[in-house]
Amino acid sequence: MSFRSRFLPWPSRYPMLLLMLAAIVGILVAEFQAYTPGLGFCLVTLLVGLYFAYRPGLATALPLICLGFIFWHSQRLAETFGHPVRQHLLTRPDTAETATVQGRLYPWTEGAELDQATALCEVTHLKWSRETQFTPQKLSVKVRLPEGYTLATPGIYTLQGRLSLPAPPNNPGQFDAVTYSLRMGWVATLKAQEITLEKADALALRFRLLHAAEASRQWITQRLTQGLESQPTQAGVILAMALGASDAAGKDIEDAFRDSGTLHVFAVSGLHVVMLAHIASMGLSWLGRLRLSIVLILLVFAYAFITGWRPSAARAAFMTAFVLAAPLLNRKSQVINILGAVALLLLTAETHLLFMPGFQLSFFVLLAIVMIASGLLTLTHAWSELDPYLPPTLATYGQRCGSRLRMWAAALLFSSIAAWFGSLPFLLGHFQTFSPVALVSNLILVPASELCLLLSCISLVFASLHWGWAVAAFNQLNAHLASFMVAAATWFATWPGANHHVNVVQVTAPEAAIQVFQLPFGGGAAYLASGSQHWLLDTGNEDQWRYVVRPFLRQAGVDQLQGLILSHSDISHVGAAPWVLAAQGRPTLHTSHLEPWKPDPPFSSLKKLSTQVHPDSPLWQRHEQGQTIPIAPYETQPITAQVLHPGPRDLHEKADDRGLVLMIHLGAFRVLWLNDAGFITEKRLLEKPDTLRCDLLVRHQHSADIAGLTELLLAAQPQAIISSNDRYSPEETLPQRLRDFCQQQQVPLFDLEADGSVRLEIQGAQAQLKAFKSTRSMILKPRQP
Structure with missing residues (x-):
């Protein structure tokens, strides 16, 4: 052709x-x-x-x-991005400003559920604290309601409180709450202190629809979990697939579906809307074409709204409605044309949707399926269809069933291939990851998810008939299916090469680099890389691993860590170690010779870890003062970490006082990694002041002791200091004497709270420090020996 x-x-x-x-x-x-x-x-x-x-x-x-x-x-x-209120608050980035606003309040939906502590205010008038009169101002604001306050009455409200902008990300790869909020249409956050109802709204259709959707979710949740009180994991998986409540199943299970490339079956998507329409069409075929089409259109829109009106669900609902309505209007439906029309409709309602990963994946993956899978299916007609010389009326039942089964298998296989290729550029662009295992895992888990949704629908039908025994029976059957799906997703996720991360941000890697993360609540972690060697120095706790450290590793294209140094048994520093071992190919552990601390309770971080990896085994190496941890080869000399503390006599009860202190040698540069060292540790280090001289000093806060001694800083003579800080926690606040020292000695101080994550890159005889949030930077020069 x-x-x-x-x-x-x-x-x-x-x-x-x-x-x-x-x-x-x-x-x-x-x-x-x-x-x-x-x-x-x-x-x-x-x-x-x-x-x-x-x-x-x-x-x-x-x-x-x-x-x-x-x-x-x-x-x-x-x-949104250029709104005057946002521009005004950008001039005060570190403080919130008192304001009074008037507007309509609506319940806040977080995913598929209402957040009772939050509301959305469509502001019509605003007054700053220094002003006496309201001025017309149109914007949307996320409202943190006062503790115990319940938004029960729709209407126009007056709210007074502190208005601020969403916090920007502090680390590379971290979720960007600022851009997300602006894309979603709300400009700022108001922490309300006073709320007054000015005028009730008798109609308030949107308000009542949101509460009706929440009531429907609650009813469905109660029915689908009936009889599963002792099986919370299985109940959570069922709710995630039926309602999109992915939090109900737990983060570990969500990770299993994500790592197996089947997260779209774990949460409500356009696939679920189509499945529901298919299931309902089989059960309601007796209604006739006209009534069935009307019922299906109402059903898919109601389902998409109840489950949070995600872009993919909205797309599927509109497309289903167009496909069903076309024959009724004597029109021929073209899937590609319908896809374009629905995209135009949704983009007209909100142009920011174009930049949402869910919208991009939903539309372009379906376009790939239509264009690629349909072409591939034509190649299998000779295999899947009946013999063209055999009249269909003469075919046996087995021949007809075999043909349908081959056609279904071919459609599933080619749809999976097309969807994988269609989603690949967006997965790489947004998440820096792709999952080859998805080509196989979807063949098992997509049909299983439709069966799970079918059993959920049957259970709800019996629940509406008040047949409790049948509801419990089908829920138990569904729970067994959910267990199978979790086991299958976990198994697929453990396949060699199941996932790959690709660095699409940094084209050329430096010879060596250290990334010190900014973690809240006293957490600490850093990433060290040279060539093909990737190490973590502490991990943070579980949440910090999931939302900060692991996204960074994914963005950096790190599939496997070679080493993991754990400084001391503090959950804020090493609490995520079990998840790191599971996700990063079981790297070699390195701790002090005192860990795990024998008097610690069994539930302490490193004591729990010792039940998975035996200390002093090849996977767990313990070190004491004077020993060296080899990290990576280097052009001039190997990259190593020399242990400065603890020694044999440092038997302190408090974990912060027996934490590892390392001198990391990176070519011509030396990095002193102090961790949570306090007065006791710093005094011990000062017994050998000649070992402390460094180019960069990295420290965190001791939870209950004086730290940052002037004597130690003078002995170290760093060119720059990186320090954690938490101004809202007195125990984790950066000491003022350290600020004074840096100012007097003209030593640049990088405050992780203010500057964000800080990266040290070494290229030859030059090193550069650069902060992620503040973009401050400086050059370190090697000192003469």
Whole structure:
């Protein structure tokens, strides 16, 4: 087939797809060119619109759509990223400002559930603390309600409190709450201190629909977990697949589905909406085509709304409605055209959706399935369909069933392949990961998820009939299926090469690098890399591992750690060690010779870890003062960590006083890693002051002791200091004497709370320090020996 005959019919065959692409181009132009439409632009758009009205056609529709979306997305950017309230608060980044706002309050939905402690306020008037009168101001604000307050009455409220911007990320790879909030349409956060109802709203349709959806979720939750009180894990998996309540099953199970490339079956997506429509169509086929189509359309929209109106679910609901409505209107449905029309509809409602991973994956994965899988299926017709010379009426029941089974298997296989390739660029771009195992795992878990949804639907039907015994029986059956799915996802996730992380941010890696993370609540962790060697120095606790350290490793393209140094038995420093071992190929552990501390209780961090890895085994090496931990080869000399503390006499009860202190040698540079060293440890280190001289000093706070002694800092003579800080916790606050010392000695101080994560990169005889949040930087030069 020639190029001309193959591709020229596309515009007339799929006009809505081309219009969708024109809208995407318009949004991207407004986003990345920071274009603000002026009078001339509006005049051109108007002329194109008039010409389209006079001579409608695709040739004029494409520029009209493109120009229209440039204008529309520019307006949306001005309402969020460029809002005057946000610009005002950006001038006060470290403080909140007292304000009084008036507007409508709505319940806050977090995923698929209402958050009773939070609300969304559509502000109409605002007054700063220094002003006496309200001024009209249109914006959306996330409201933290006062403790114990329940939003029960819809209407217009007056709220007084502290208005602030969402906190930016402190570490590379961390979730960007600022951009997310602006994409979702809300500009700032108000911590409300006083709330007054000014006028009740008798209608309040949106308010009542949100509460109705919550009531429906509660009813479904109670019915689907009936009889599963002693099986919380299985109940959580069922709720995650039926309602999108992924938190109910726990983070470990969510990780298993993510690492097996099947997270889309673990949470409600467009796949679930289509499955529900398929299940309902089989059960309600007796209604007839017209009534069945109406019921299915209402059902899929209700399901998408109850489960949180995710972009993928909204897309599937609209597409299902268009496909079902087309025959009723004597129209032929084209999936690609419908996909384009739904995308145009959703982007018109909110242009920021284009930048949401869920929207991108939902639309472009389906487009890949339609374009790739349909082509591959034509190659298997000879294998899957009945013999063309055999009349269907003469085929046996076994032949017909075999043909259907082969067609179903081929469709499942090719859909999985097409979806994998369609999702690959977005998974790499957003999450720096791809899962080859998904090509196989989806063949098992996608049919299992539809069976799980079918059993949930049957259970709900029996619940509406008040047949409790049948509800409990089907829930138990579903629980066994959920257990199988968890086991299968966990097994697939453990396959060699199941997941790969790709560094798409940094093109060329430095010869050596240390990344010191900013972790809250006294946590500590750092990443050390040279060539193919990747190490962690402490891990933080479980949440810090999941939301800070692991996303960084994923972004850096690290699939396996070679070593893990654990400083002391503090949950804020080493609490995530079991998860690191499971996720990073069981790296070699390195601790002090005192760990695990014998008097510690069995539930302490390193005592629990010793039940998984035996101390002094090849996977757990213990070190004392004077010994050296080899880390990586280097051009001039190996990268090593010399143990400065503890020694044989440092038998202190408090974990902070027996923590590892290391001098890390990185080529010509020396990094003194103090951890949570306090007065006792620093005095012991000062017994050998000649071993303390360094180029960079990294420290955290001792929880109950004086630290940061001037004598030690003078002995170390660092070119720069990195220190943790938590101004909201007196025990974790950076000492003022350390600030004074740095100011007097003109030593740059990197405050992790203010500057964010700090990275040291070494290239040859030069090293650079750079802070992630504040972007401060400095050059370290090697000292003369």
